[in-house]
Amino acid sequence: MTVEIGRLRTLLDGRWGPIREEVRDQIRAAPLLRPVHGLPVEAYRARVMEQARLVSQTRSARLFFPRQYGGEEDMGGALSAFETIALVDLSLLVKVGVQYGLFGGVIRRLGTERHHRRYLHAAMTMELPGCFAMTETGHGSDVQSIRTTATYDPARQEFVVHTPDDDARKDYIGNVARDGRMAAVFAQLITGGERRGVHVVLVPIRDERGRPCPNVRIEDCGDKGGLNGVDNGRLWFDQVRVPREALLDRFGTVAPDGTYTSPIANETRRFFTMLGTLVSGRVSVSGAGLSAAKVALAIAIRYGLTRRQFRVPGRDQEVILLDYLQHQRRLLPALATTYAMHFAQSALLESLHEASDGDSADESQQRQIETLAAGLKAISTWHSTQTIQTCREACGGAGYLSVNRLTELKADTDVFTTFEGDNTVLLQLVAKGLLTNFRDEF
Template sequence: MTDIATKHAETDELEARIDIPVVTEALLGTWADIRREAREMIKDSAFWRIEGQAIPEHRERTLSQLHLLVKAGANSRANPKEYGGQENQGGNLAGFEELVAADPSLQIKSGVQWGLFGSAILQLGTKPHHDKWLRDASDMVLPGAFAMTETGHGSDVQAIGTTATYDAETGEFVVNTPFRGAWKDYLGNAAQHAKAATVFAQLVTGGVNYGVHCFLVPIRDDDGAFLPGVGGEDDGPKGGLNGVDNGRLHFDHVRVPRENLLNRYGDVAEDGAYSSPIASPGRRFFTMLGALVQGRVSLDGAATWGSALAMTIAVTYGNQRRQFDNDGAGETVLLDYGRHQRRLMPRLATVYAQAFAHDELLQKFDAVFSGAADTDDNRQDLETLAAALKPLSTWNALDIVQEAREACGGAGFLAENRLTGLRSDLDVYVTFEGDNNVLLQLVGKRLLGDYAKQFAGKPADVARLVAGQTAGRIYNGAGLRRLGQAVTDFGSTARSVELGLRADHQHELLAARVEQMVADVAAKLRPAAKMSPAESAAVFNENQNDLIAAARAHAELLQWEAFTDALDRIDDEDSRMVLTWVRDLFGLQLIETHLAWYLITGRLSAQRAAAVSSYIDRLCSRLRPHAQDLVDAFAYEPEHVRAPIASGAERDRQEEAAQYYADLAASGSAPQKEPKPKKR
């Protein structure tokens, strides 16, 4: 995409430059080869979203694209080899994430078919289920829906109302939605295309409810008609992703064979006796849900690469579009304006941080699901990491795409330039596969649990901890830390930057915030252990916002650390130098966002806090000559971008206009400017 030479690049020959292929390799990560393979495949226009296409046609186009994925062999990377797969768990998700550049509806519909429906069969079923359904699900012979969410219970899966009651006389489960709120809702493929569904229901046998389990339930015949006892509705037009046929399903005492229970974690014998390899109902439930964590993992990646696409469009346009003549010196390139840099460069840094953090998440996912490191602890770590990163990347995606749209002015609002459609499609990512606030609450609870474990059975340590916290509050809250900073800075903002905002200080500030926030919440919740359940719940509710804020701070720290780890793997010195500036920009914008906290807690002096914003401005200016290189390193080609304003057309218009005025001036026929009025 690099076609324009900025004045900065021309006048600063000694400036380090990134080696674009080296940085691309780092960004594409562990499964770079599969990402490239997927990108090469979606150069075919048959995979592209048609802007403004009517919903019925969009749905059928997306369905046809899934069949194209089957023909290309992109459908079964995760499956065991005996079922035509490659047993490549991380590569499978990496490949599907890349589909967001073709059409987010395609990425999500393929995720429903293979990442949810097919994965439920693979991860929750056993060999008889794999033999019976896995190949058909992979090859689109058996299109399916993933029927977990209910109208009345979204993220609260444990409380779903659908039941599957075992009838020992017939050897069948009776699947029933006893009230309207128990209807399965928002299900991809459910409105039209699915022939079967993996239905989550309360398993009841012998009069005992053994909690949520998963059943494969046929829902339509080959002609597309609902089977007896099955009904449903179309969810209709949505705010985005209208190539996916979301719908509702309900069941009126639908009977399925006992063998349709996906029984890896719980089984029912012919006589109705229940058995499970996991005795604890709670642990069993979370183990089953954890087996499907890949949905959250893939959303983190897709949101990140969708954001990278938006940044590519906005930065390329900003590097070519000129606006406002500066005293006859000619119109200025948008990205030369300080405000434009401030809008785009920190968000570009965020995309980089997310890309590096996501690759670490993919590695952990692959290690667990390949069996290479499948332990309970590793599964819990994976679930916590996915629950931490997915909220940040999906929230950030909406902010990044919206700012990119605004930075492109009216051109960004045209559907042909993709930003409005991308913003609409990514909107729902923040609430499906787990509402972001609920996910961060899970992370917060894990942080509290780990915090408590440090002092379990160690009263002396607890006493020392309390004393340490008190000392910390005196040191920070009384301003002693701030005073020390002010003395060190000698009244020099530049010196405070050099002394107090380097990498180790960034890490100290980010980590200290997490530690203090978790400790504060733990202290507030400690009395709840001796209260009644109702009183305890009330105390937790009072501190819920603080807990979620601590979890978010933890996730931000993880992204910063992932970025820093990635720097250590880059051998090219110039590339590492520039990316270090990008990492610093990411870290300092996080600190700037929470400056009030750092000032209130005494961790930054007012002078050094002011230096944070000043240094961000300096970094934006320093990185401006590298902006195009940094987005070019995402390695999107014209077939992936498909936005006219990022195609070079704007550069051509600017050059045509400049040539016109130059020729006009040379001809001597240019009209003279209106003279300025004389001063009296």
């Protein structure tokens, strides 16, 4: 069988092939986008921020944003670009993912026109490095129970954002420890003495010169198992005041006098509608995990085709590793599964794109995409963890040297099974979705 590589690539690249090719060209052309290893944390963070600024000047950034704010508004293209950027360095992927997908995404999805007008362009160009401050030390999977409060003060028409205790500090938040200027803070909204559930307010955390804002405490999460180019940190708010307009109020708004109104009456339904913002993040983590698995497989399979060990009696040349059935059985099923997942990922990308980035008015379509994204994210990130591990082992001692990338790919993707939704919890979400659909049949 002969394979025409160009045609195979076109098939794999799919609908957003030209965008993938454009990003690959950028990677080839920019020395700054070469993978490195062994940098001290400070230098690594600085490099990743510099890389992110480079990306912010390209289409990869613009694809995430609406046309009226300078963007090109193409979610399928944006996520395809992300999958390609993931080939460079997963810290960079997460850094720009936080900036465009999460920070930009939450403003776009939960904000209204005044937020879009004021912030989206600056988010796109990285003039305003932002954070997505959802998780707290005490509450990760159970976002609905977070304990940061945003209490409306009608006298001054401001929200008072407050961290009641250390358990409620924002934790593991990307872009916090070094670069972020503003945080989209998930908090329990309180107006007229009544709790209105989780909402998001925009809170400045550093001034133009990078100094923490008054009453905002910032802490570095320190060394992590991987992704050390991302500056994860913690945030405490001590009665921090922000104007009434800081509330991202698409699904719940507060009038000057404190009257709360929402287009969605049921609080839990409102909460899950707002959480729908996470769907593109999950799709991008799934894609990035698969990109890492592809890099690892390319390295391990190429090595397996050149590395020889042990002689067959009577033959002079040693046997190449991939001629051993055992070696084939380790790598080839992982390769086949990765191809299958690549196409599943592509199909999900198309659905998401068609359904207005998971912001569909059709509720059953929206629910289906959320279920698929949750399921594929869990399955594909576990697949990546296992595949990269297998690739490392299949390369022996060489696989353990940082220069050969496998250990870093493993370390960087390790947390993919945790963030953007813990895999175990996500699969329960999938099960719940399936059972609900089943019930609806009767």
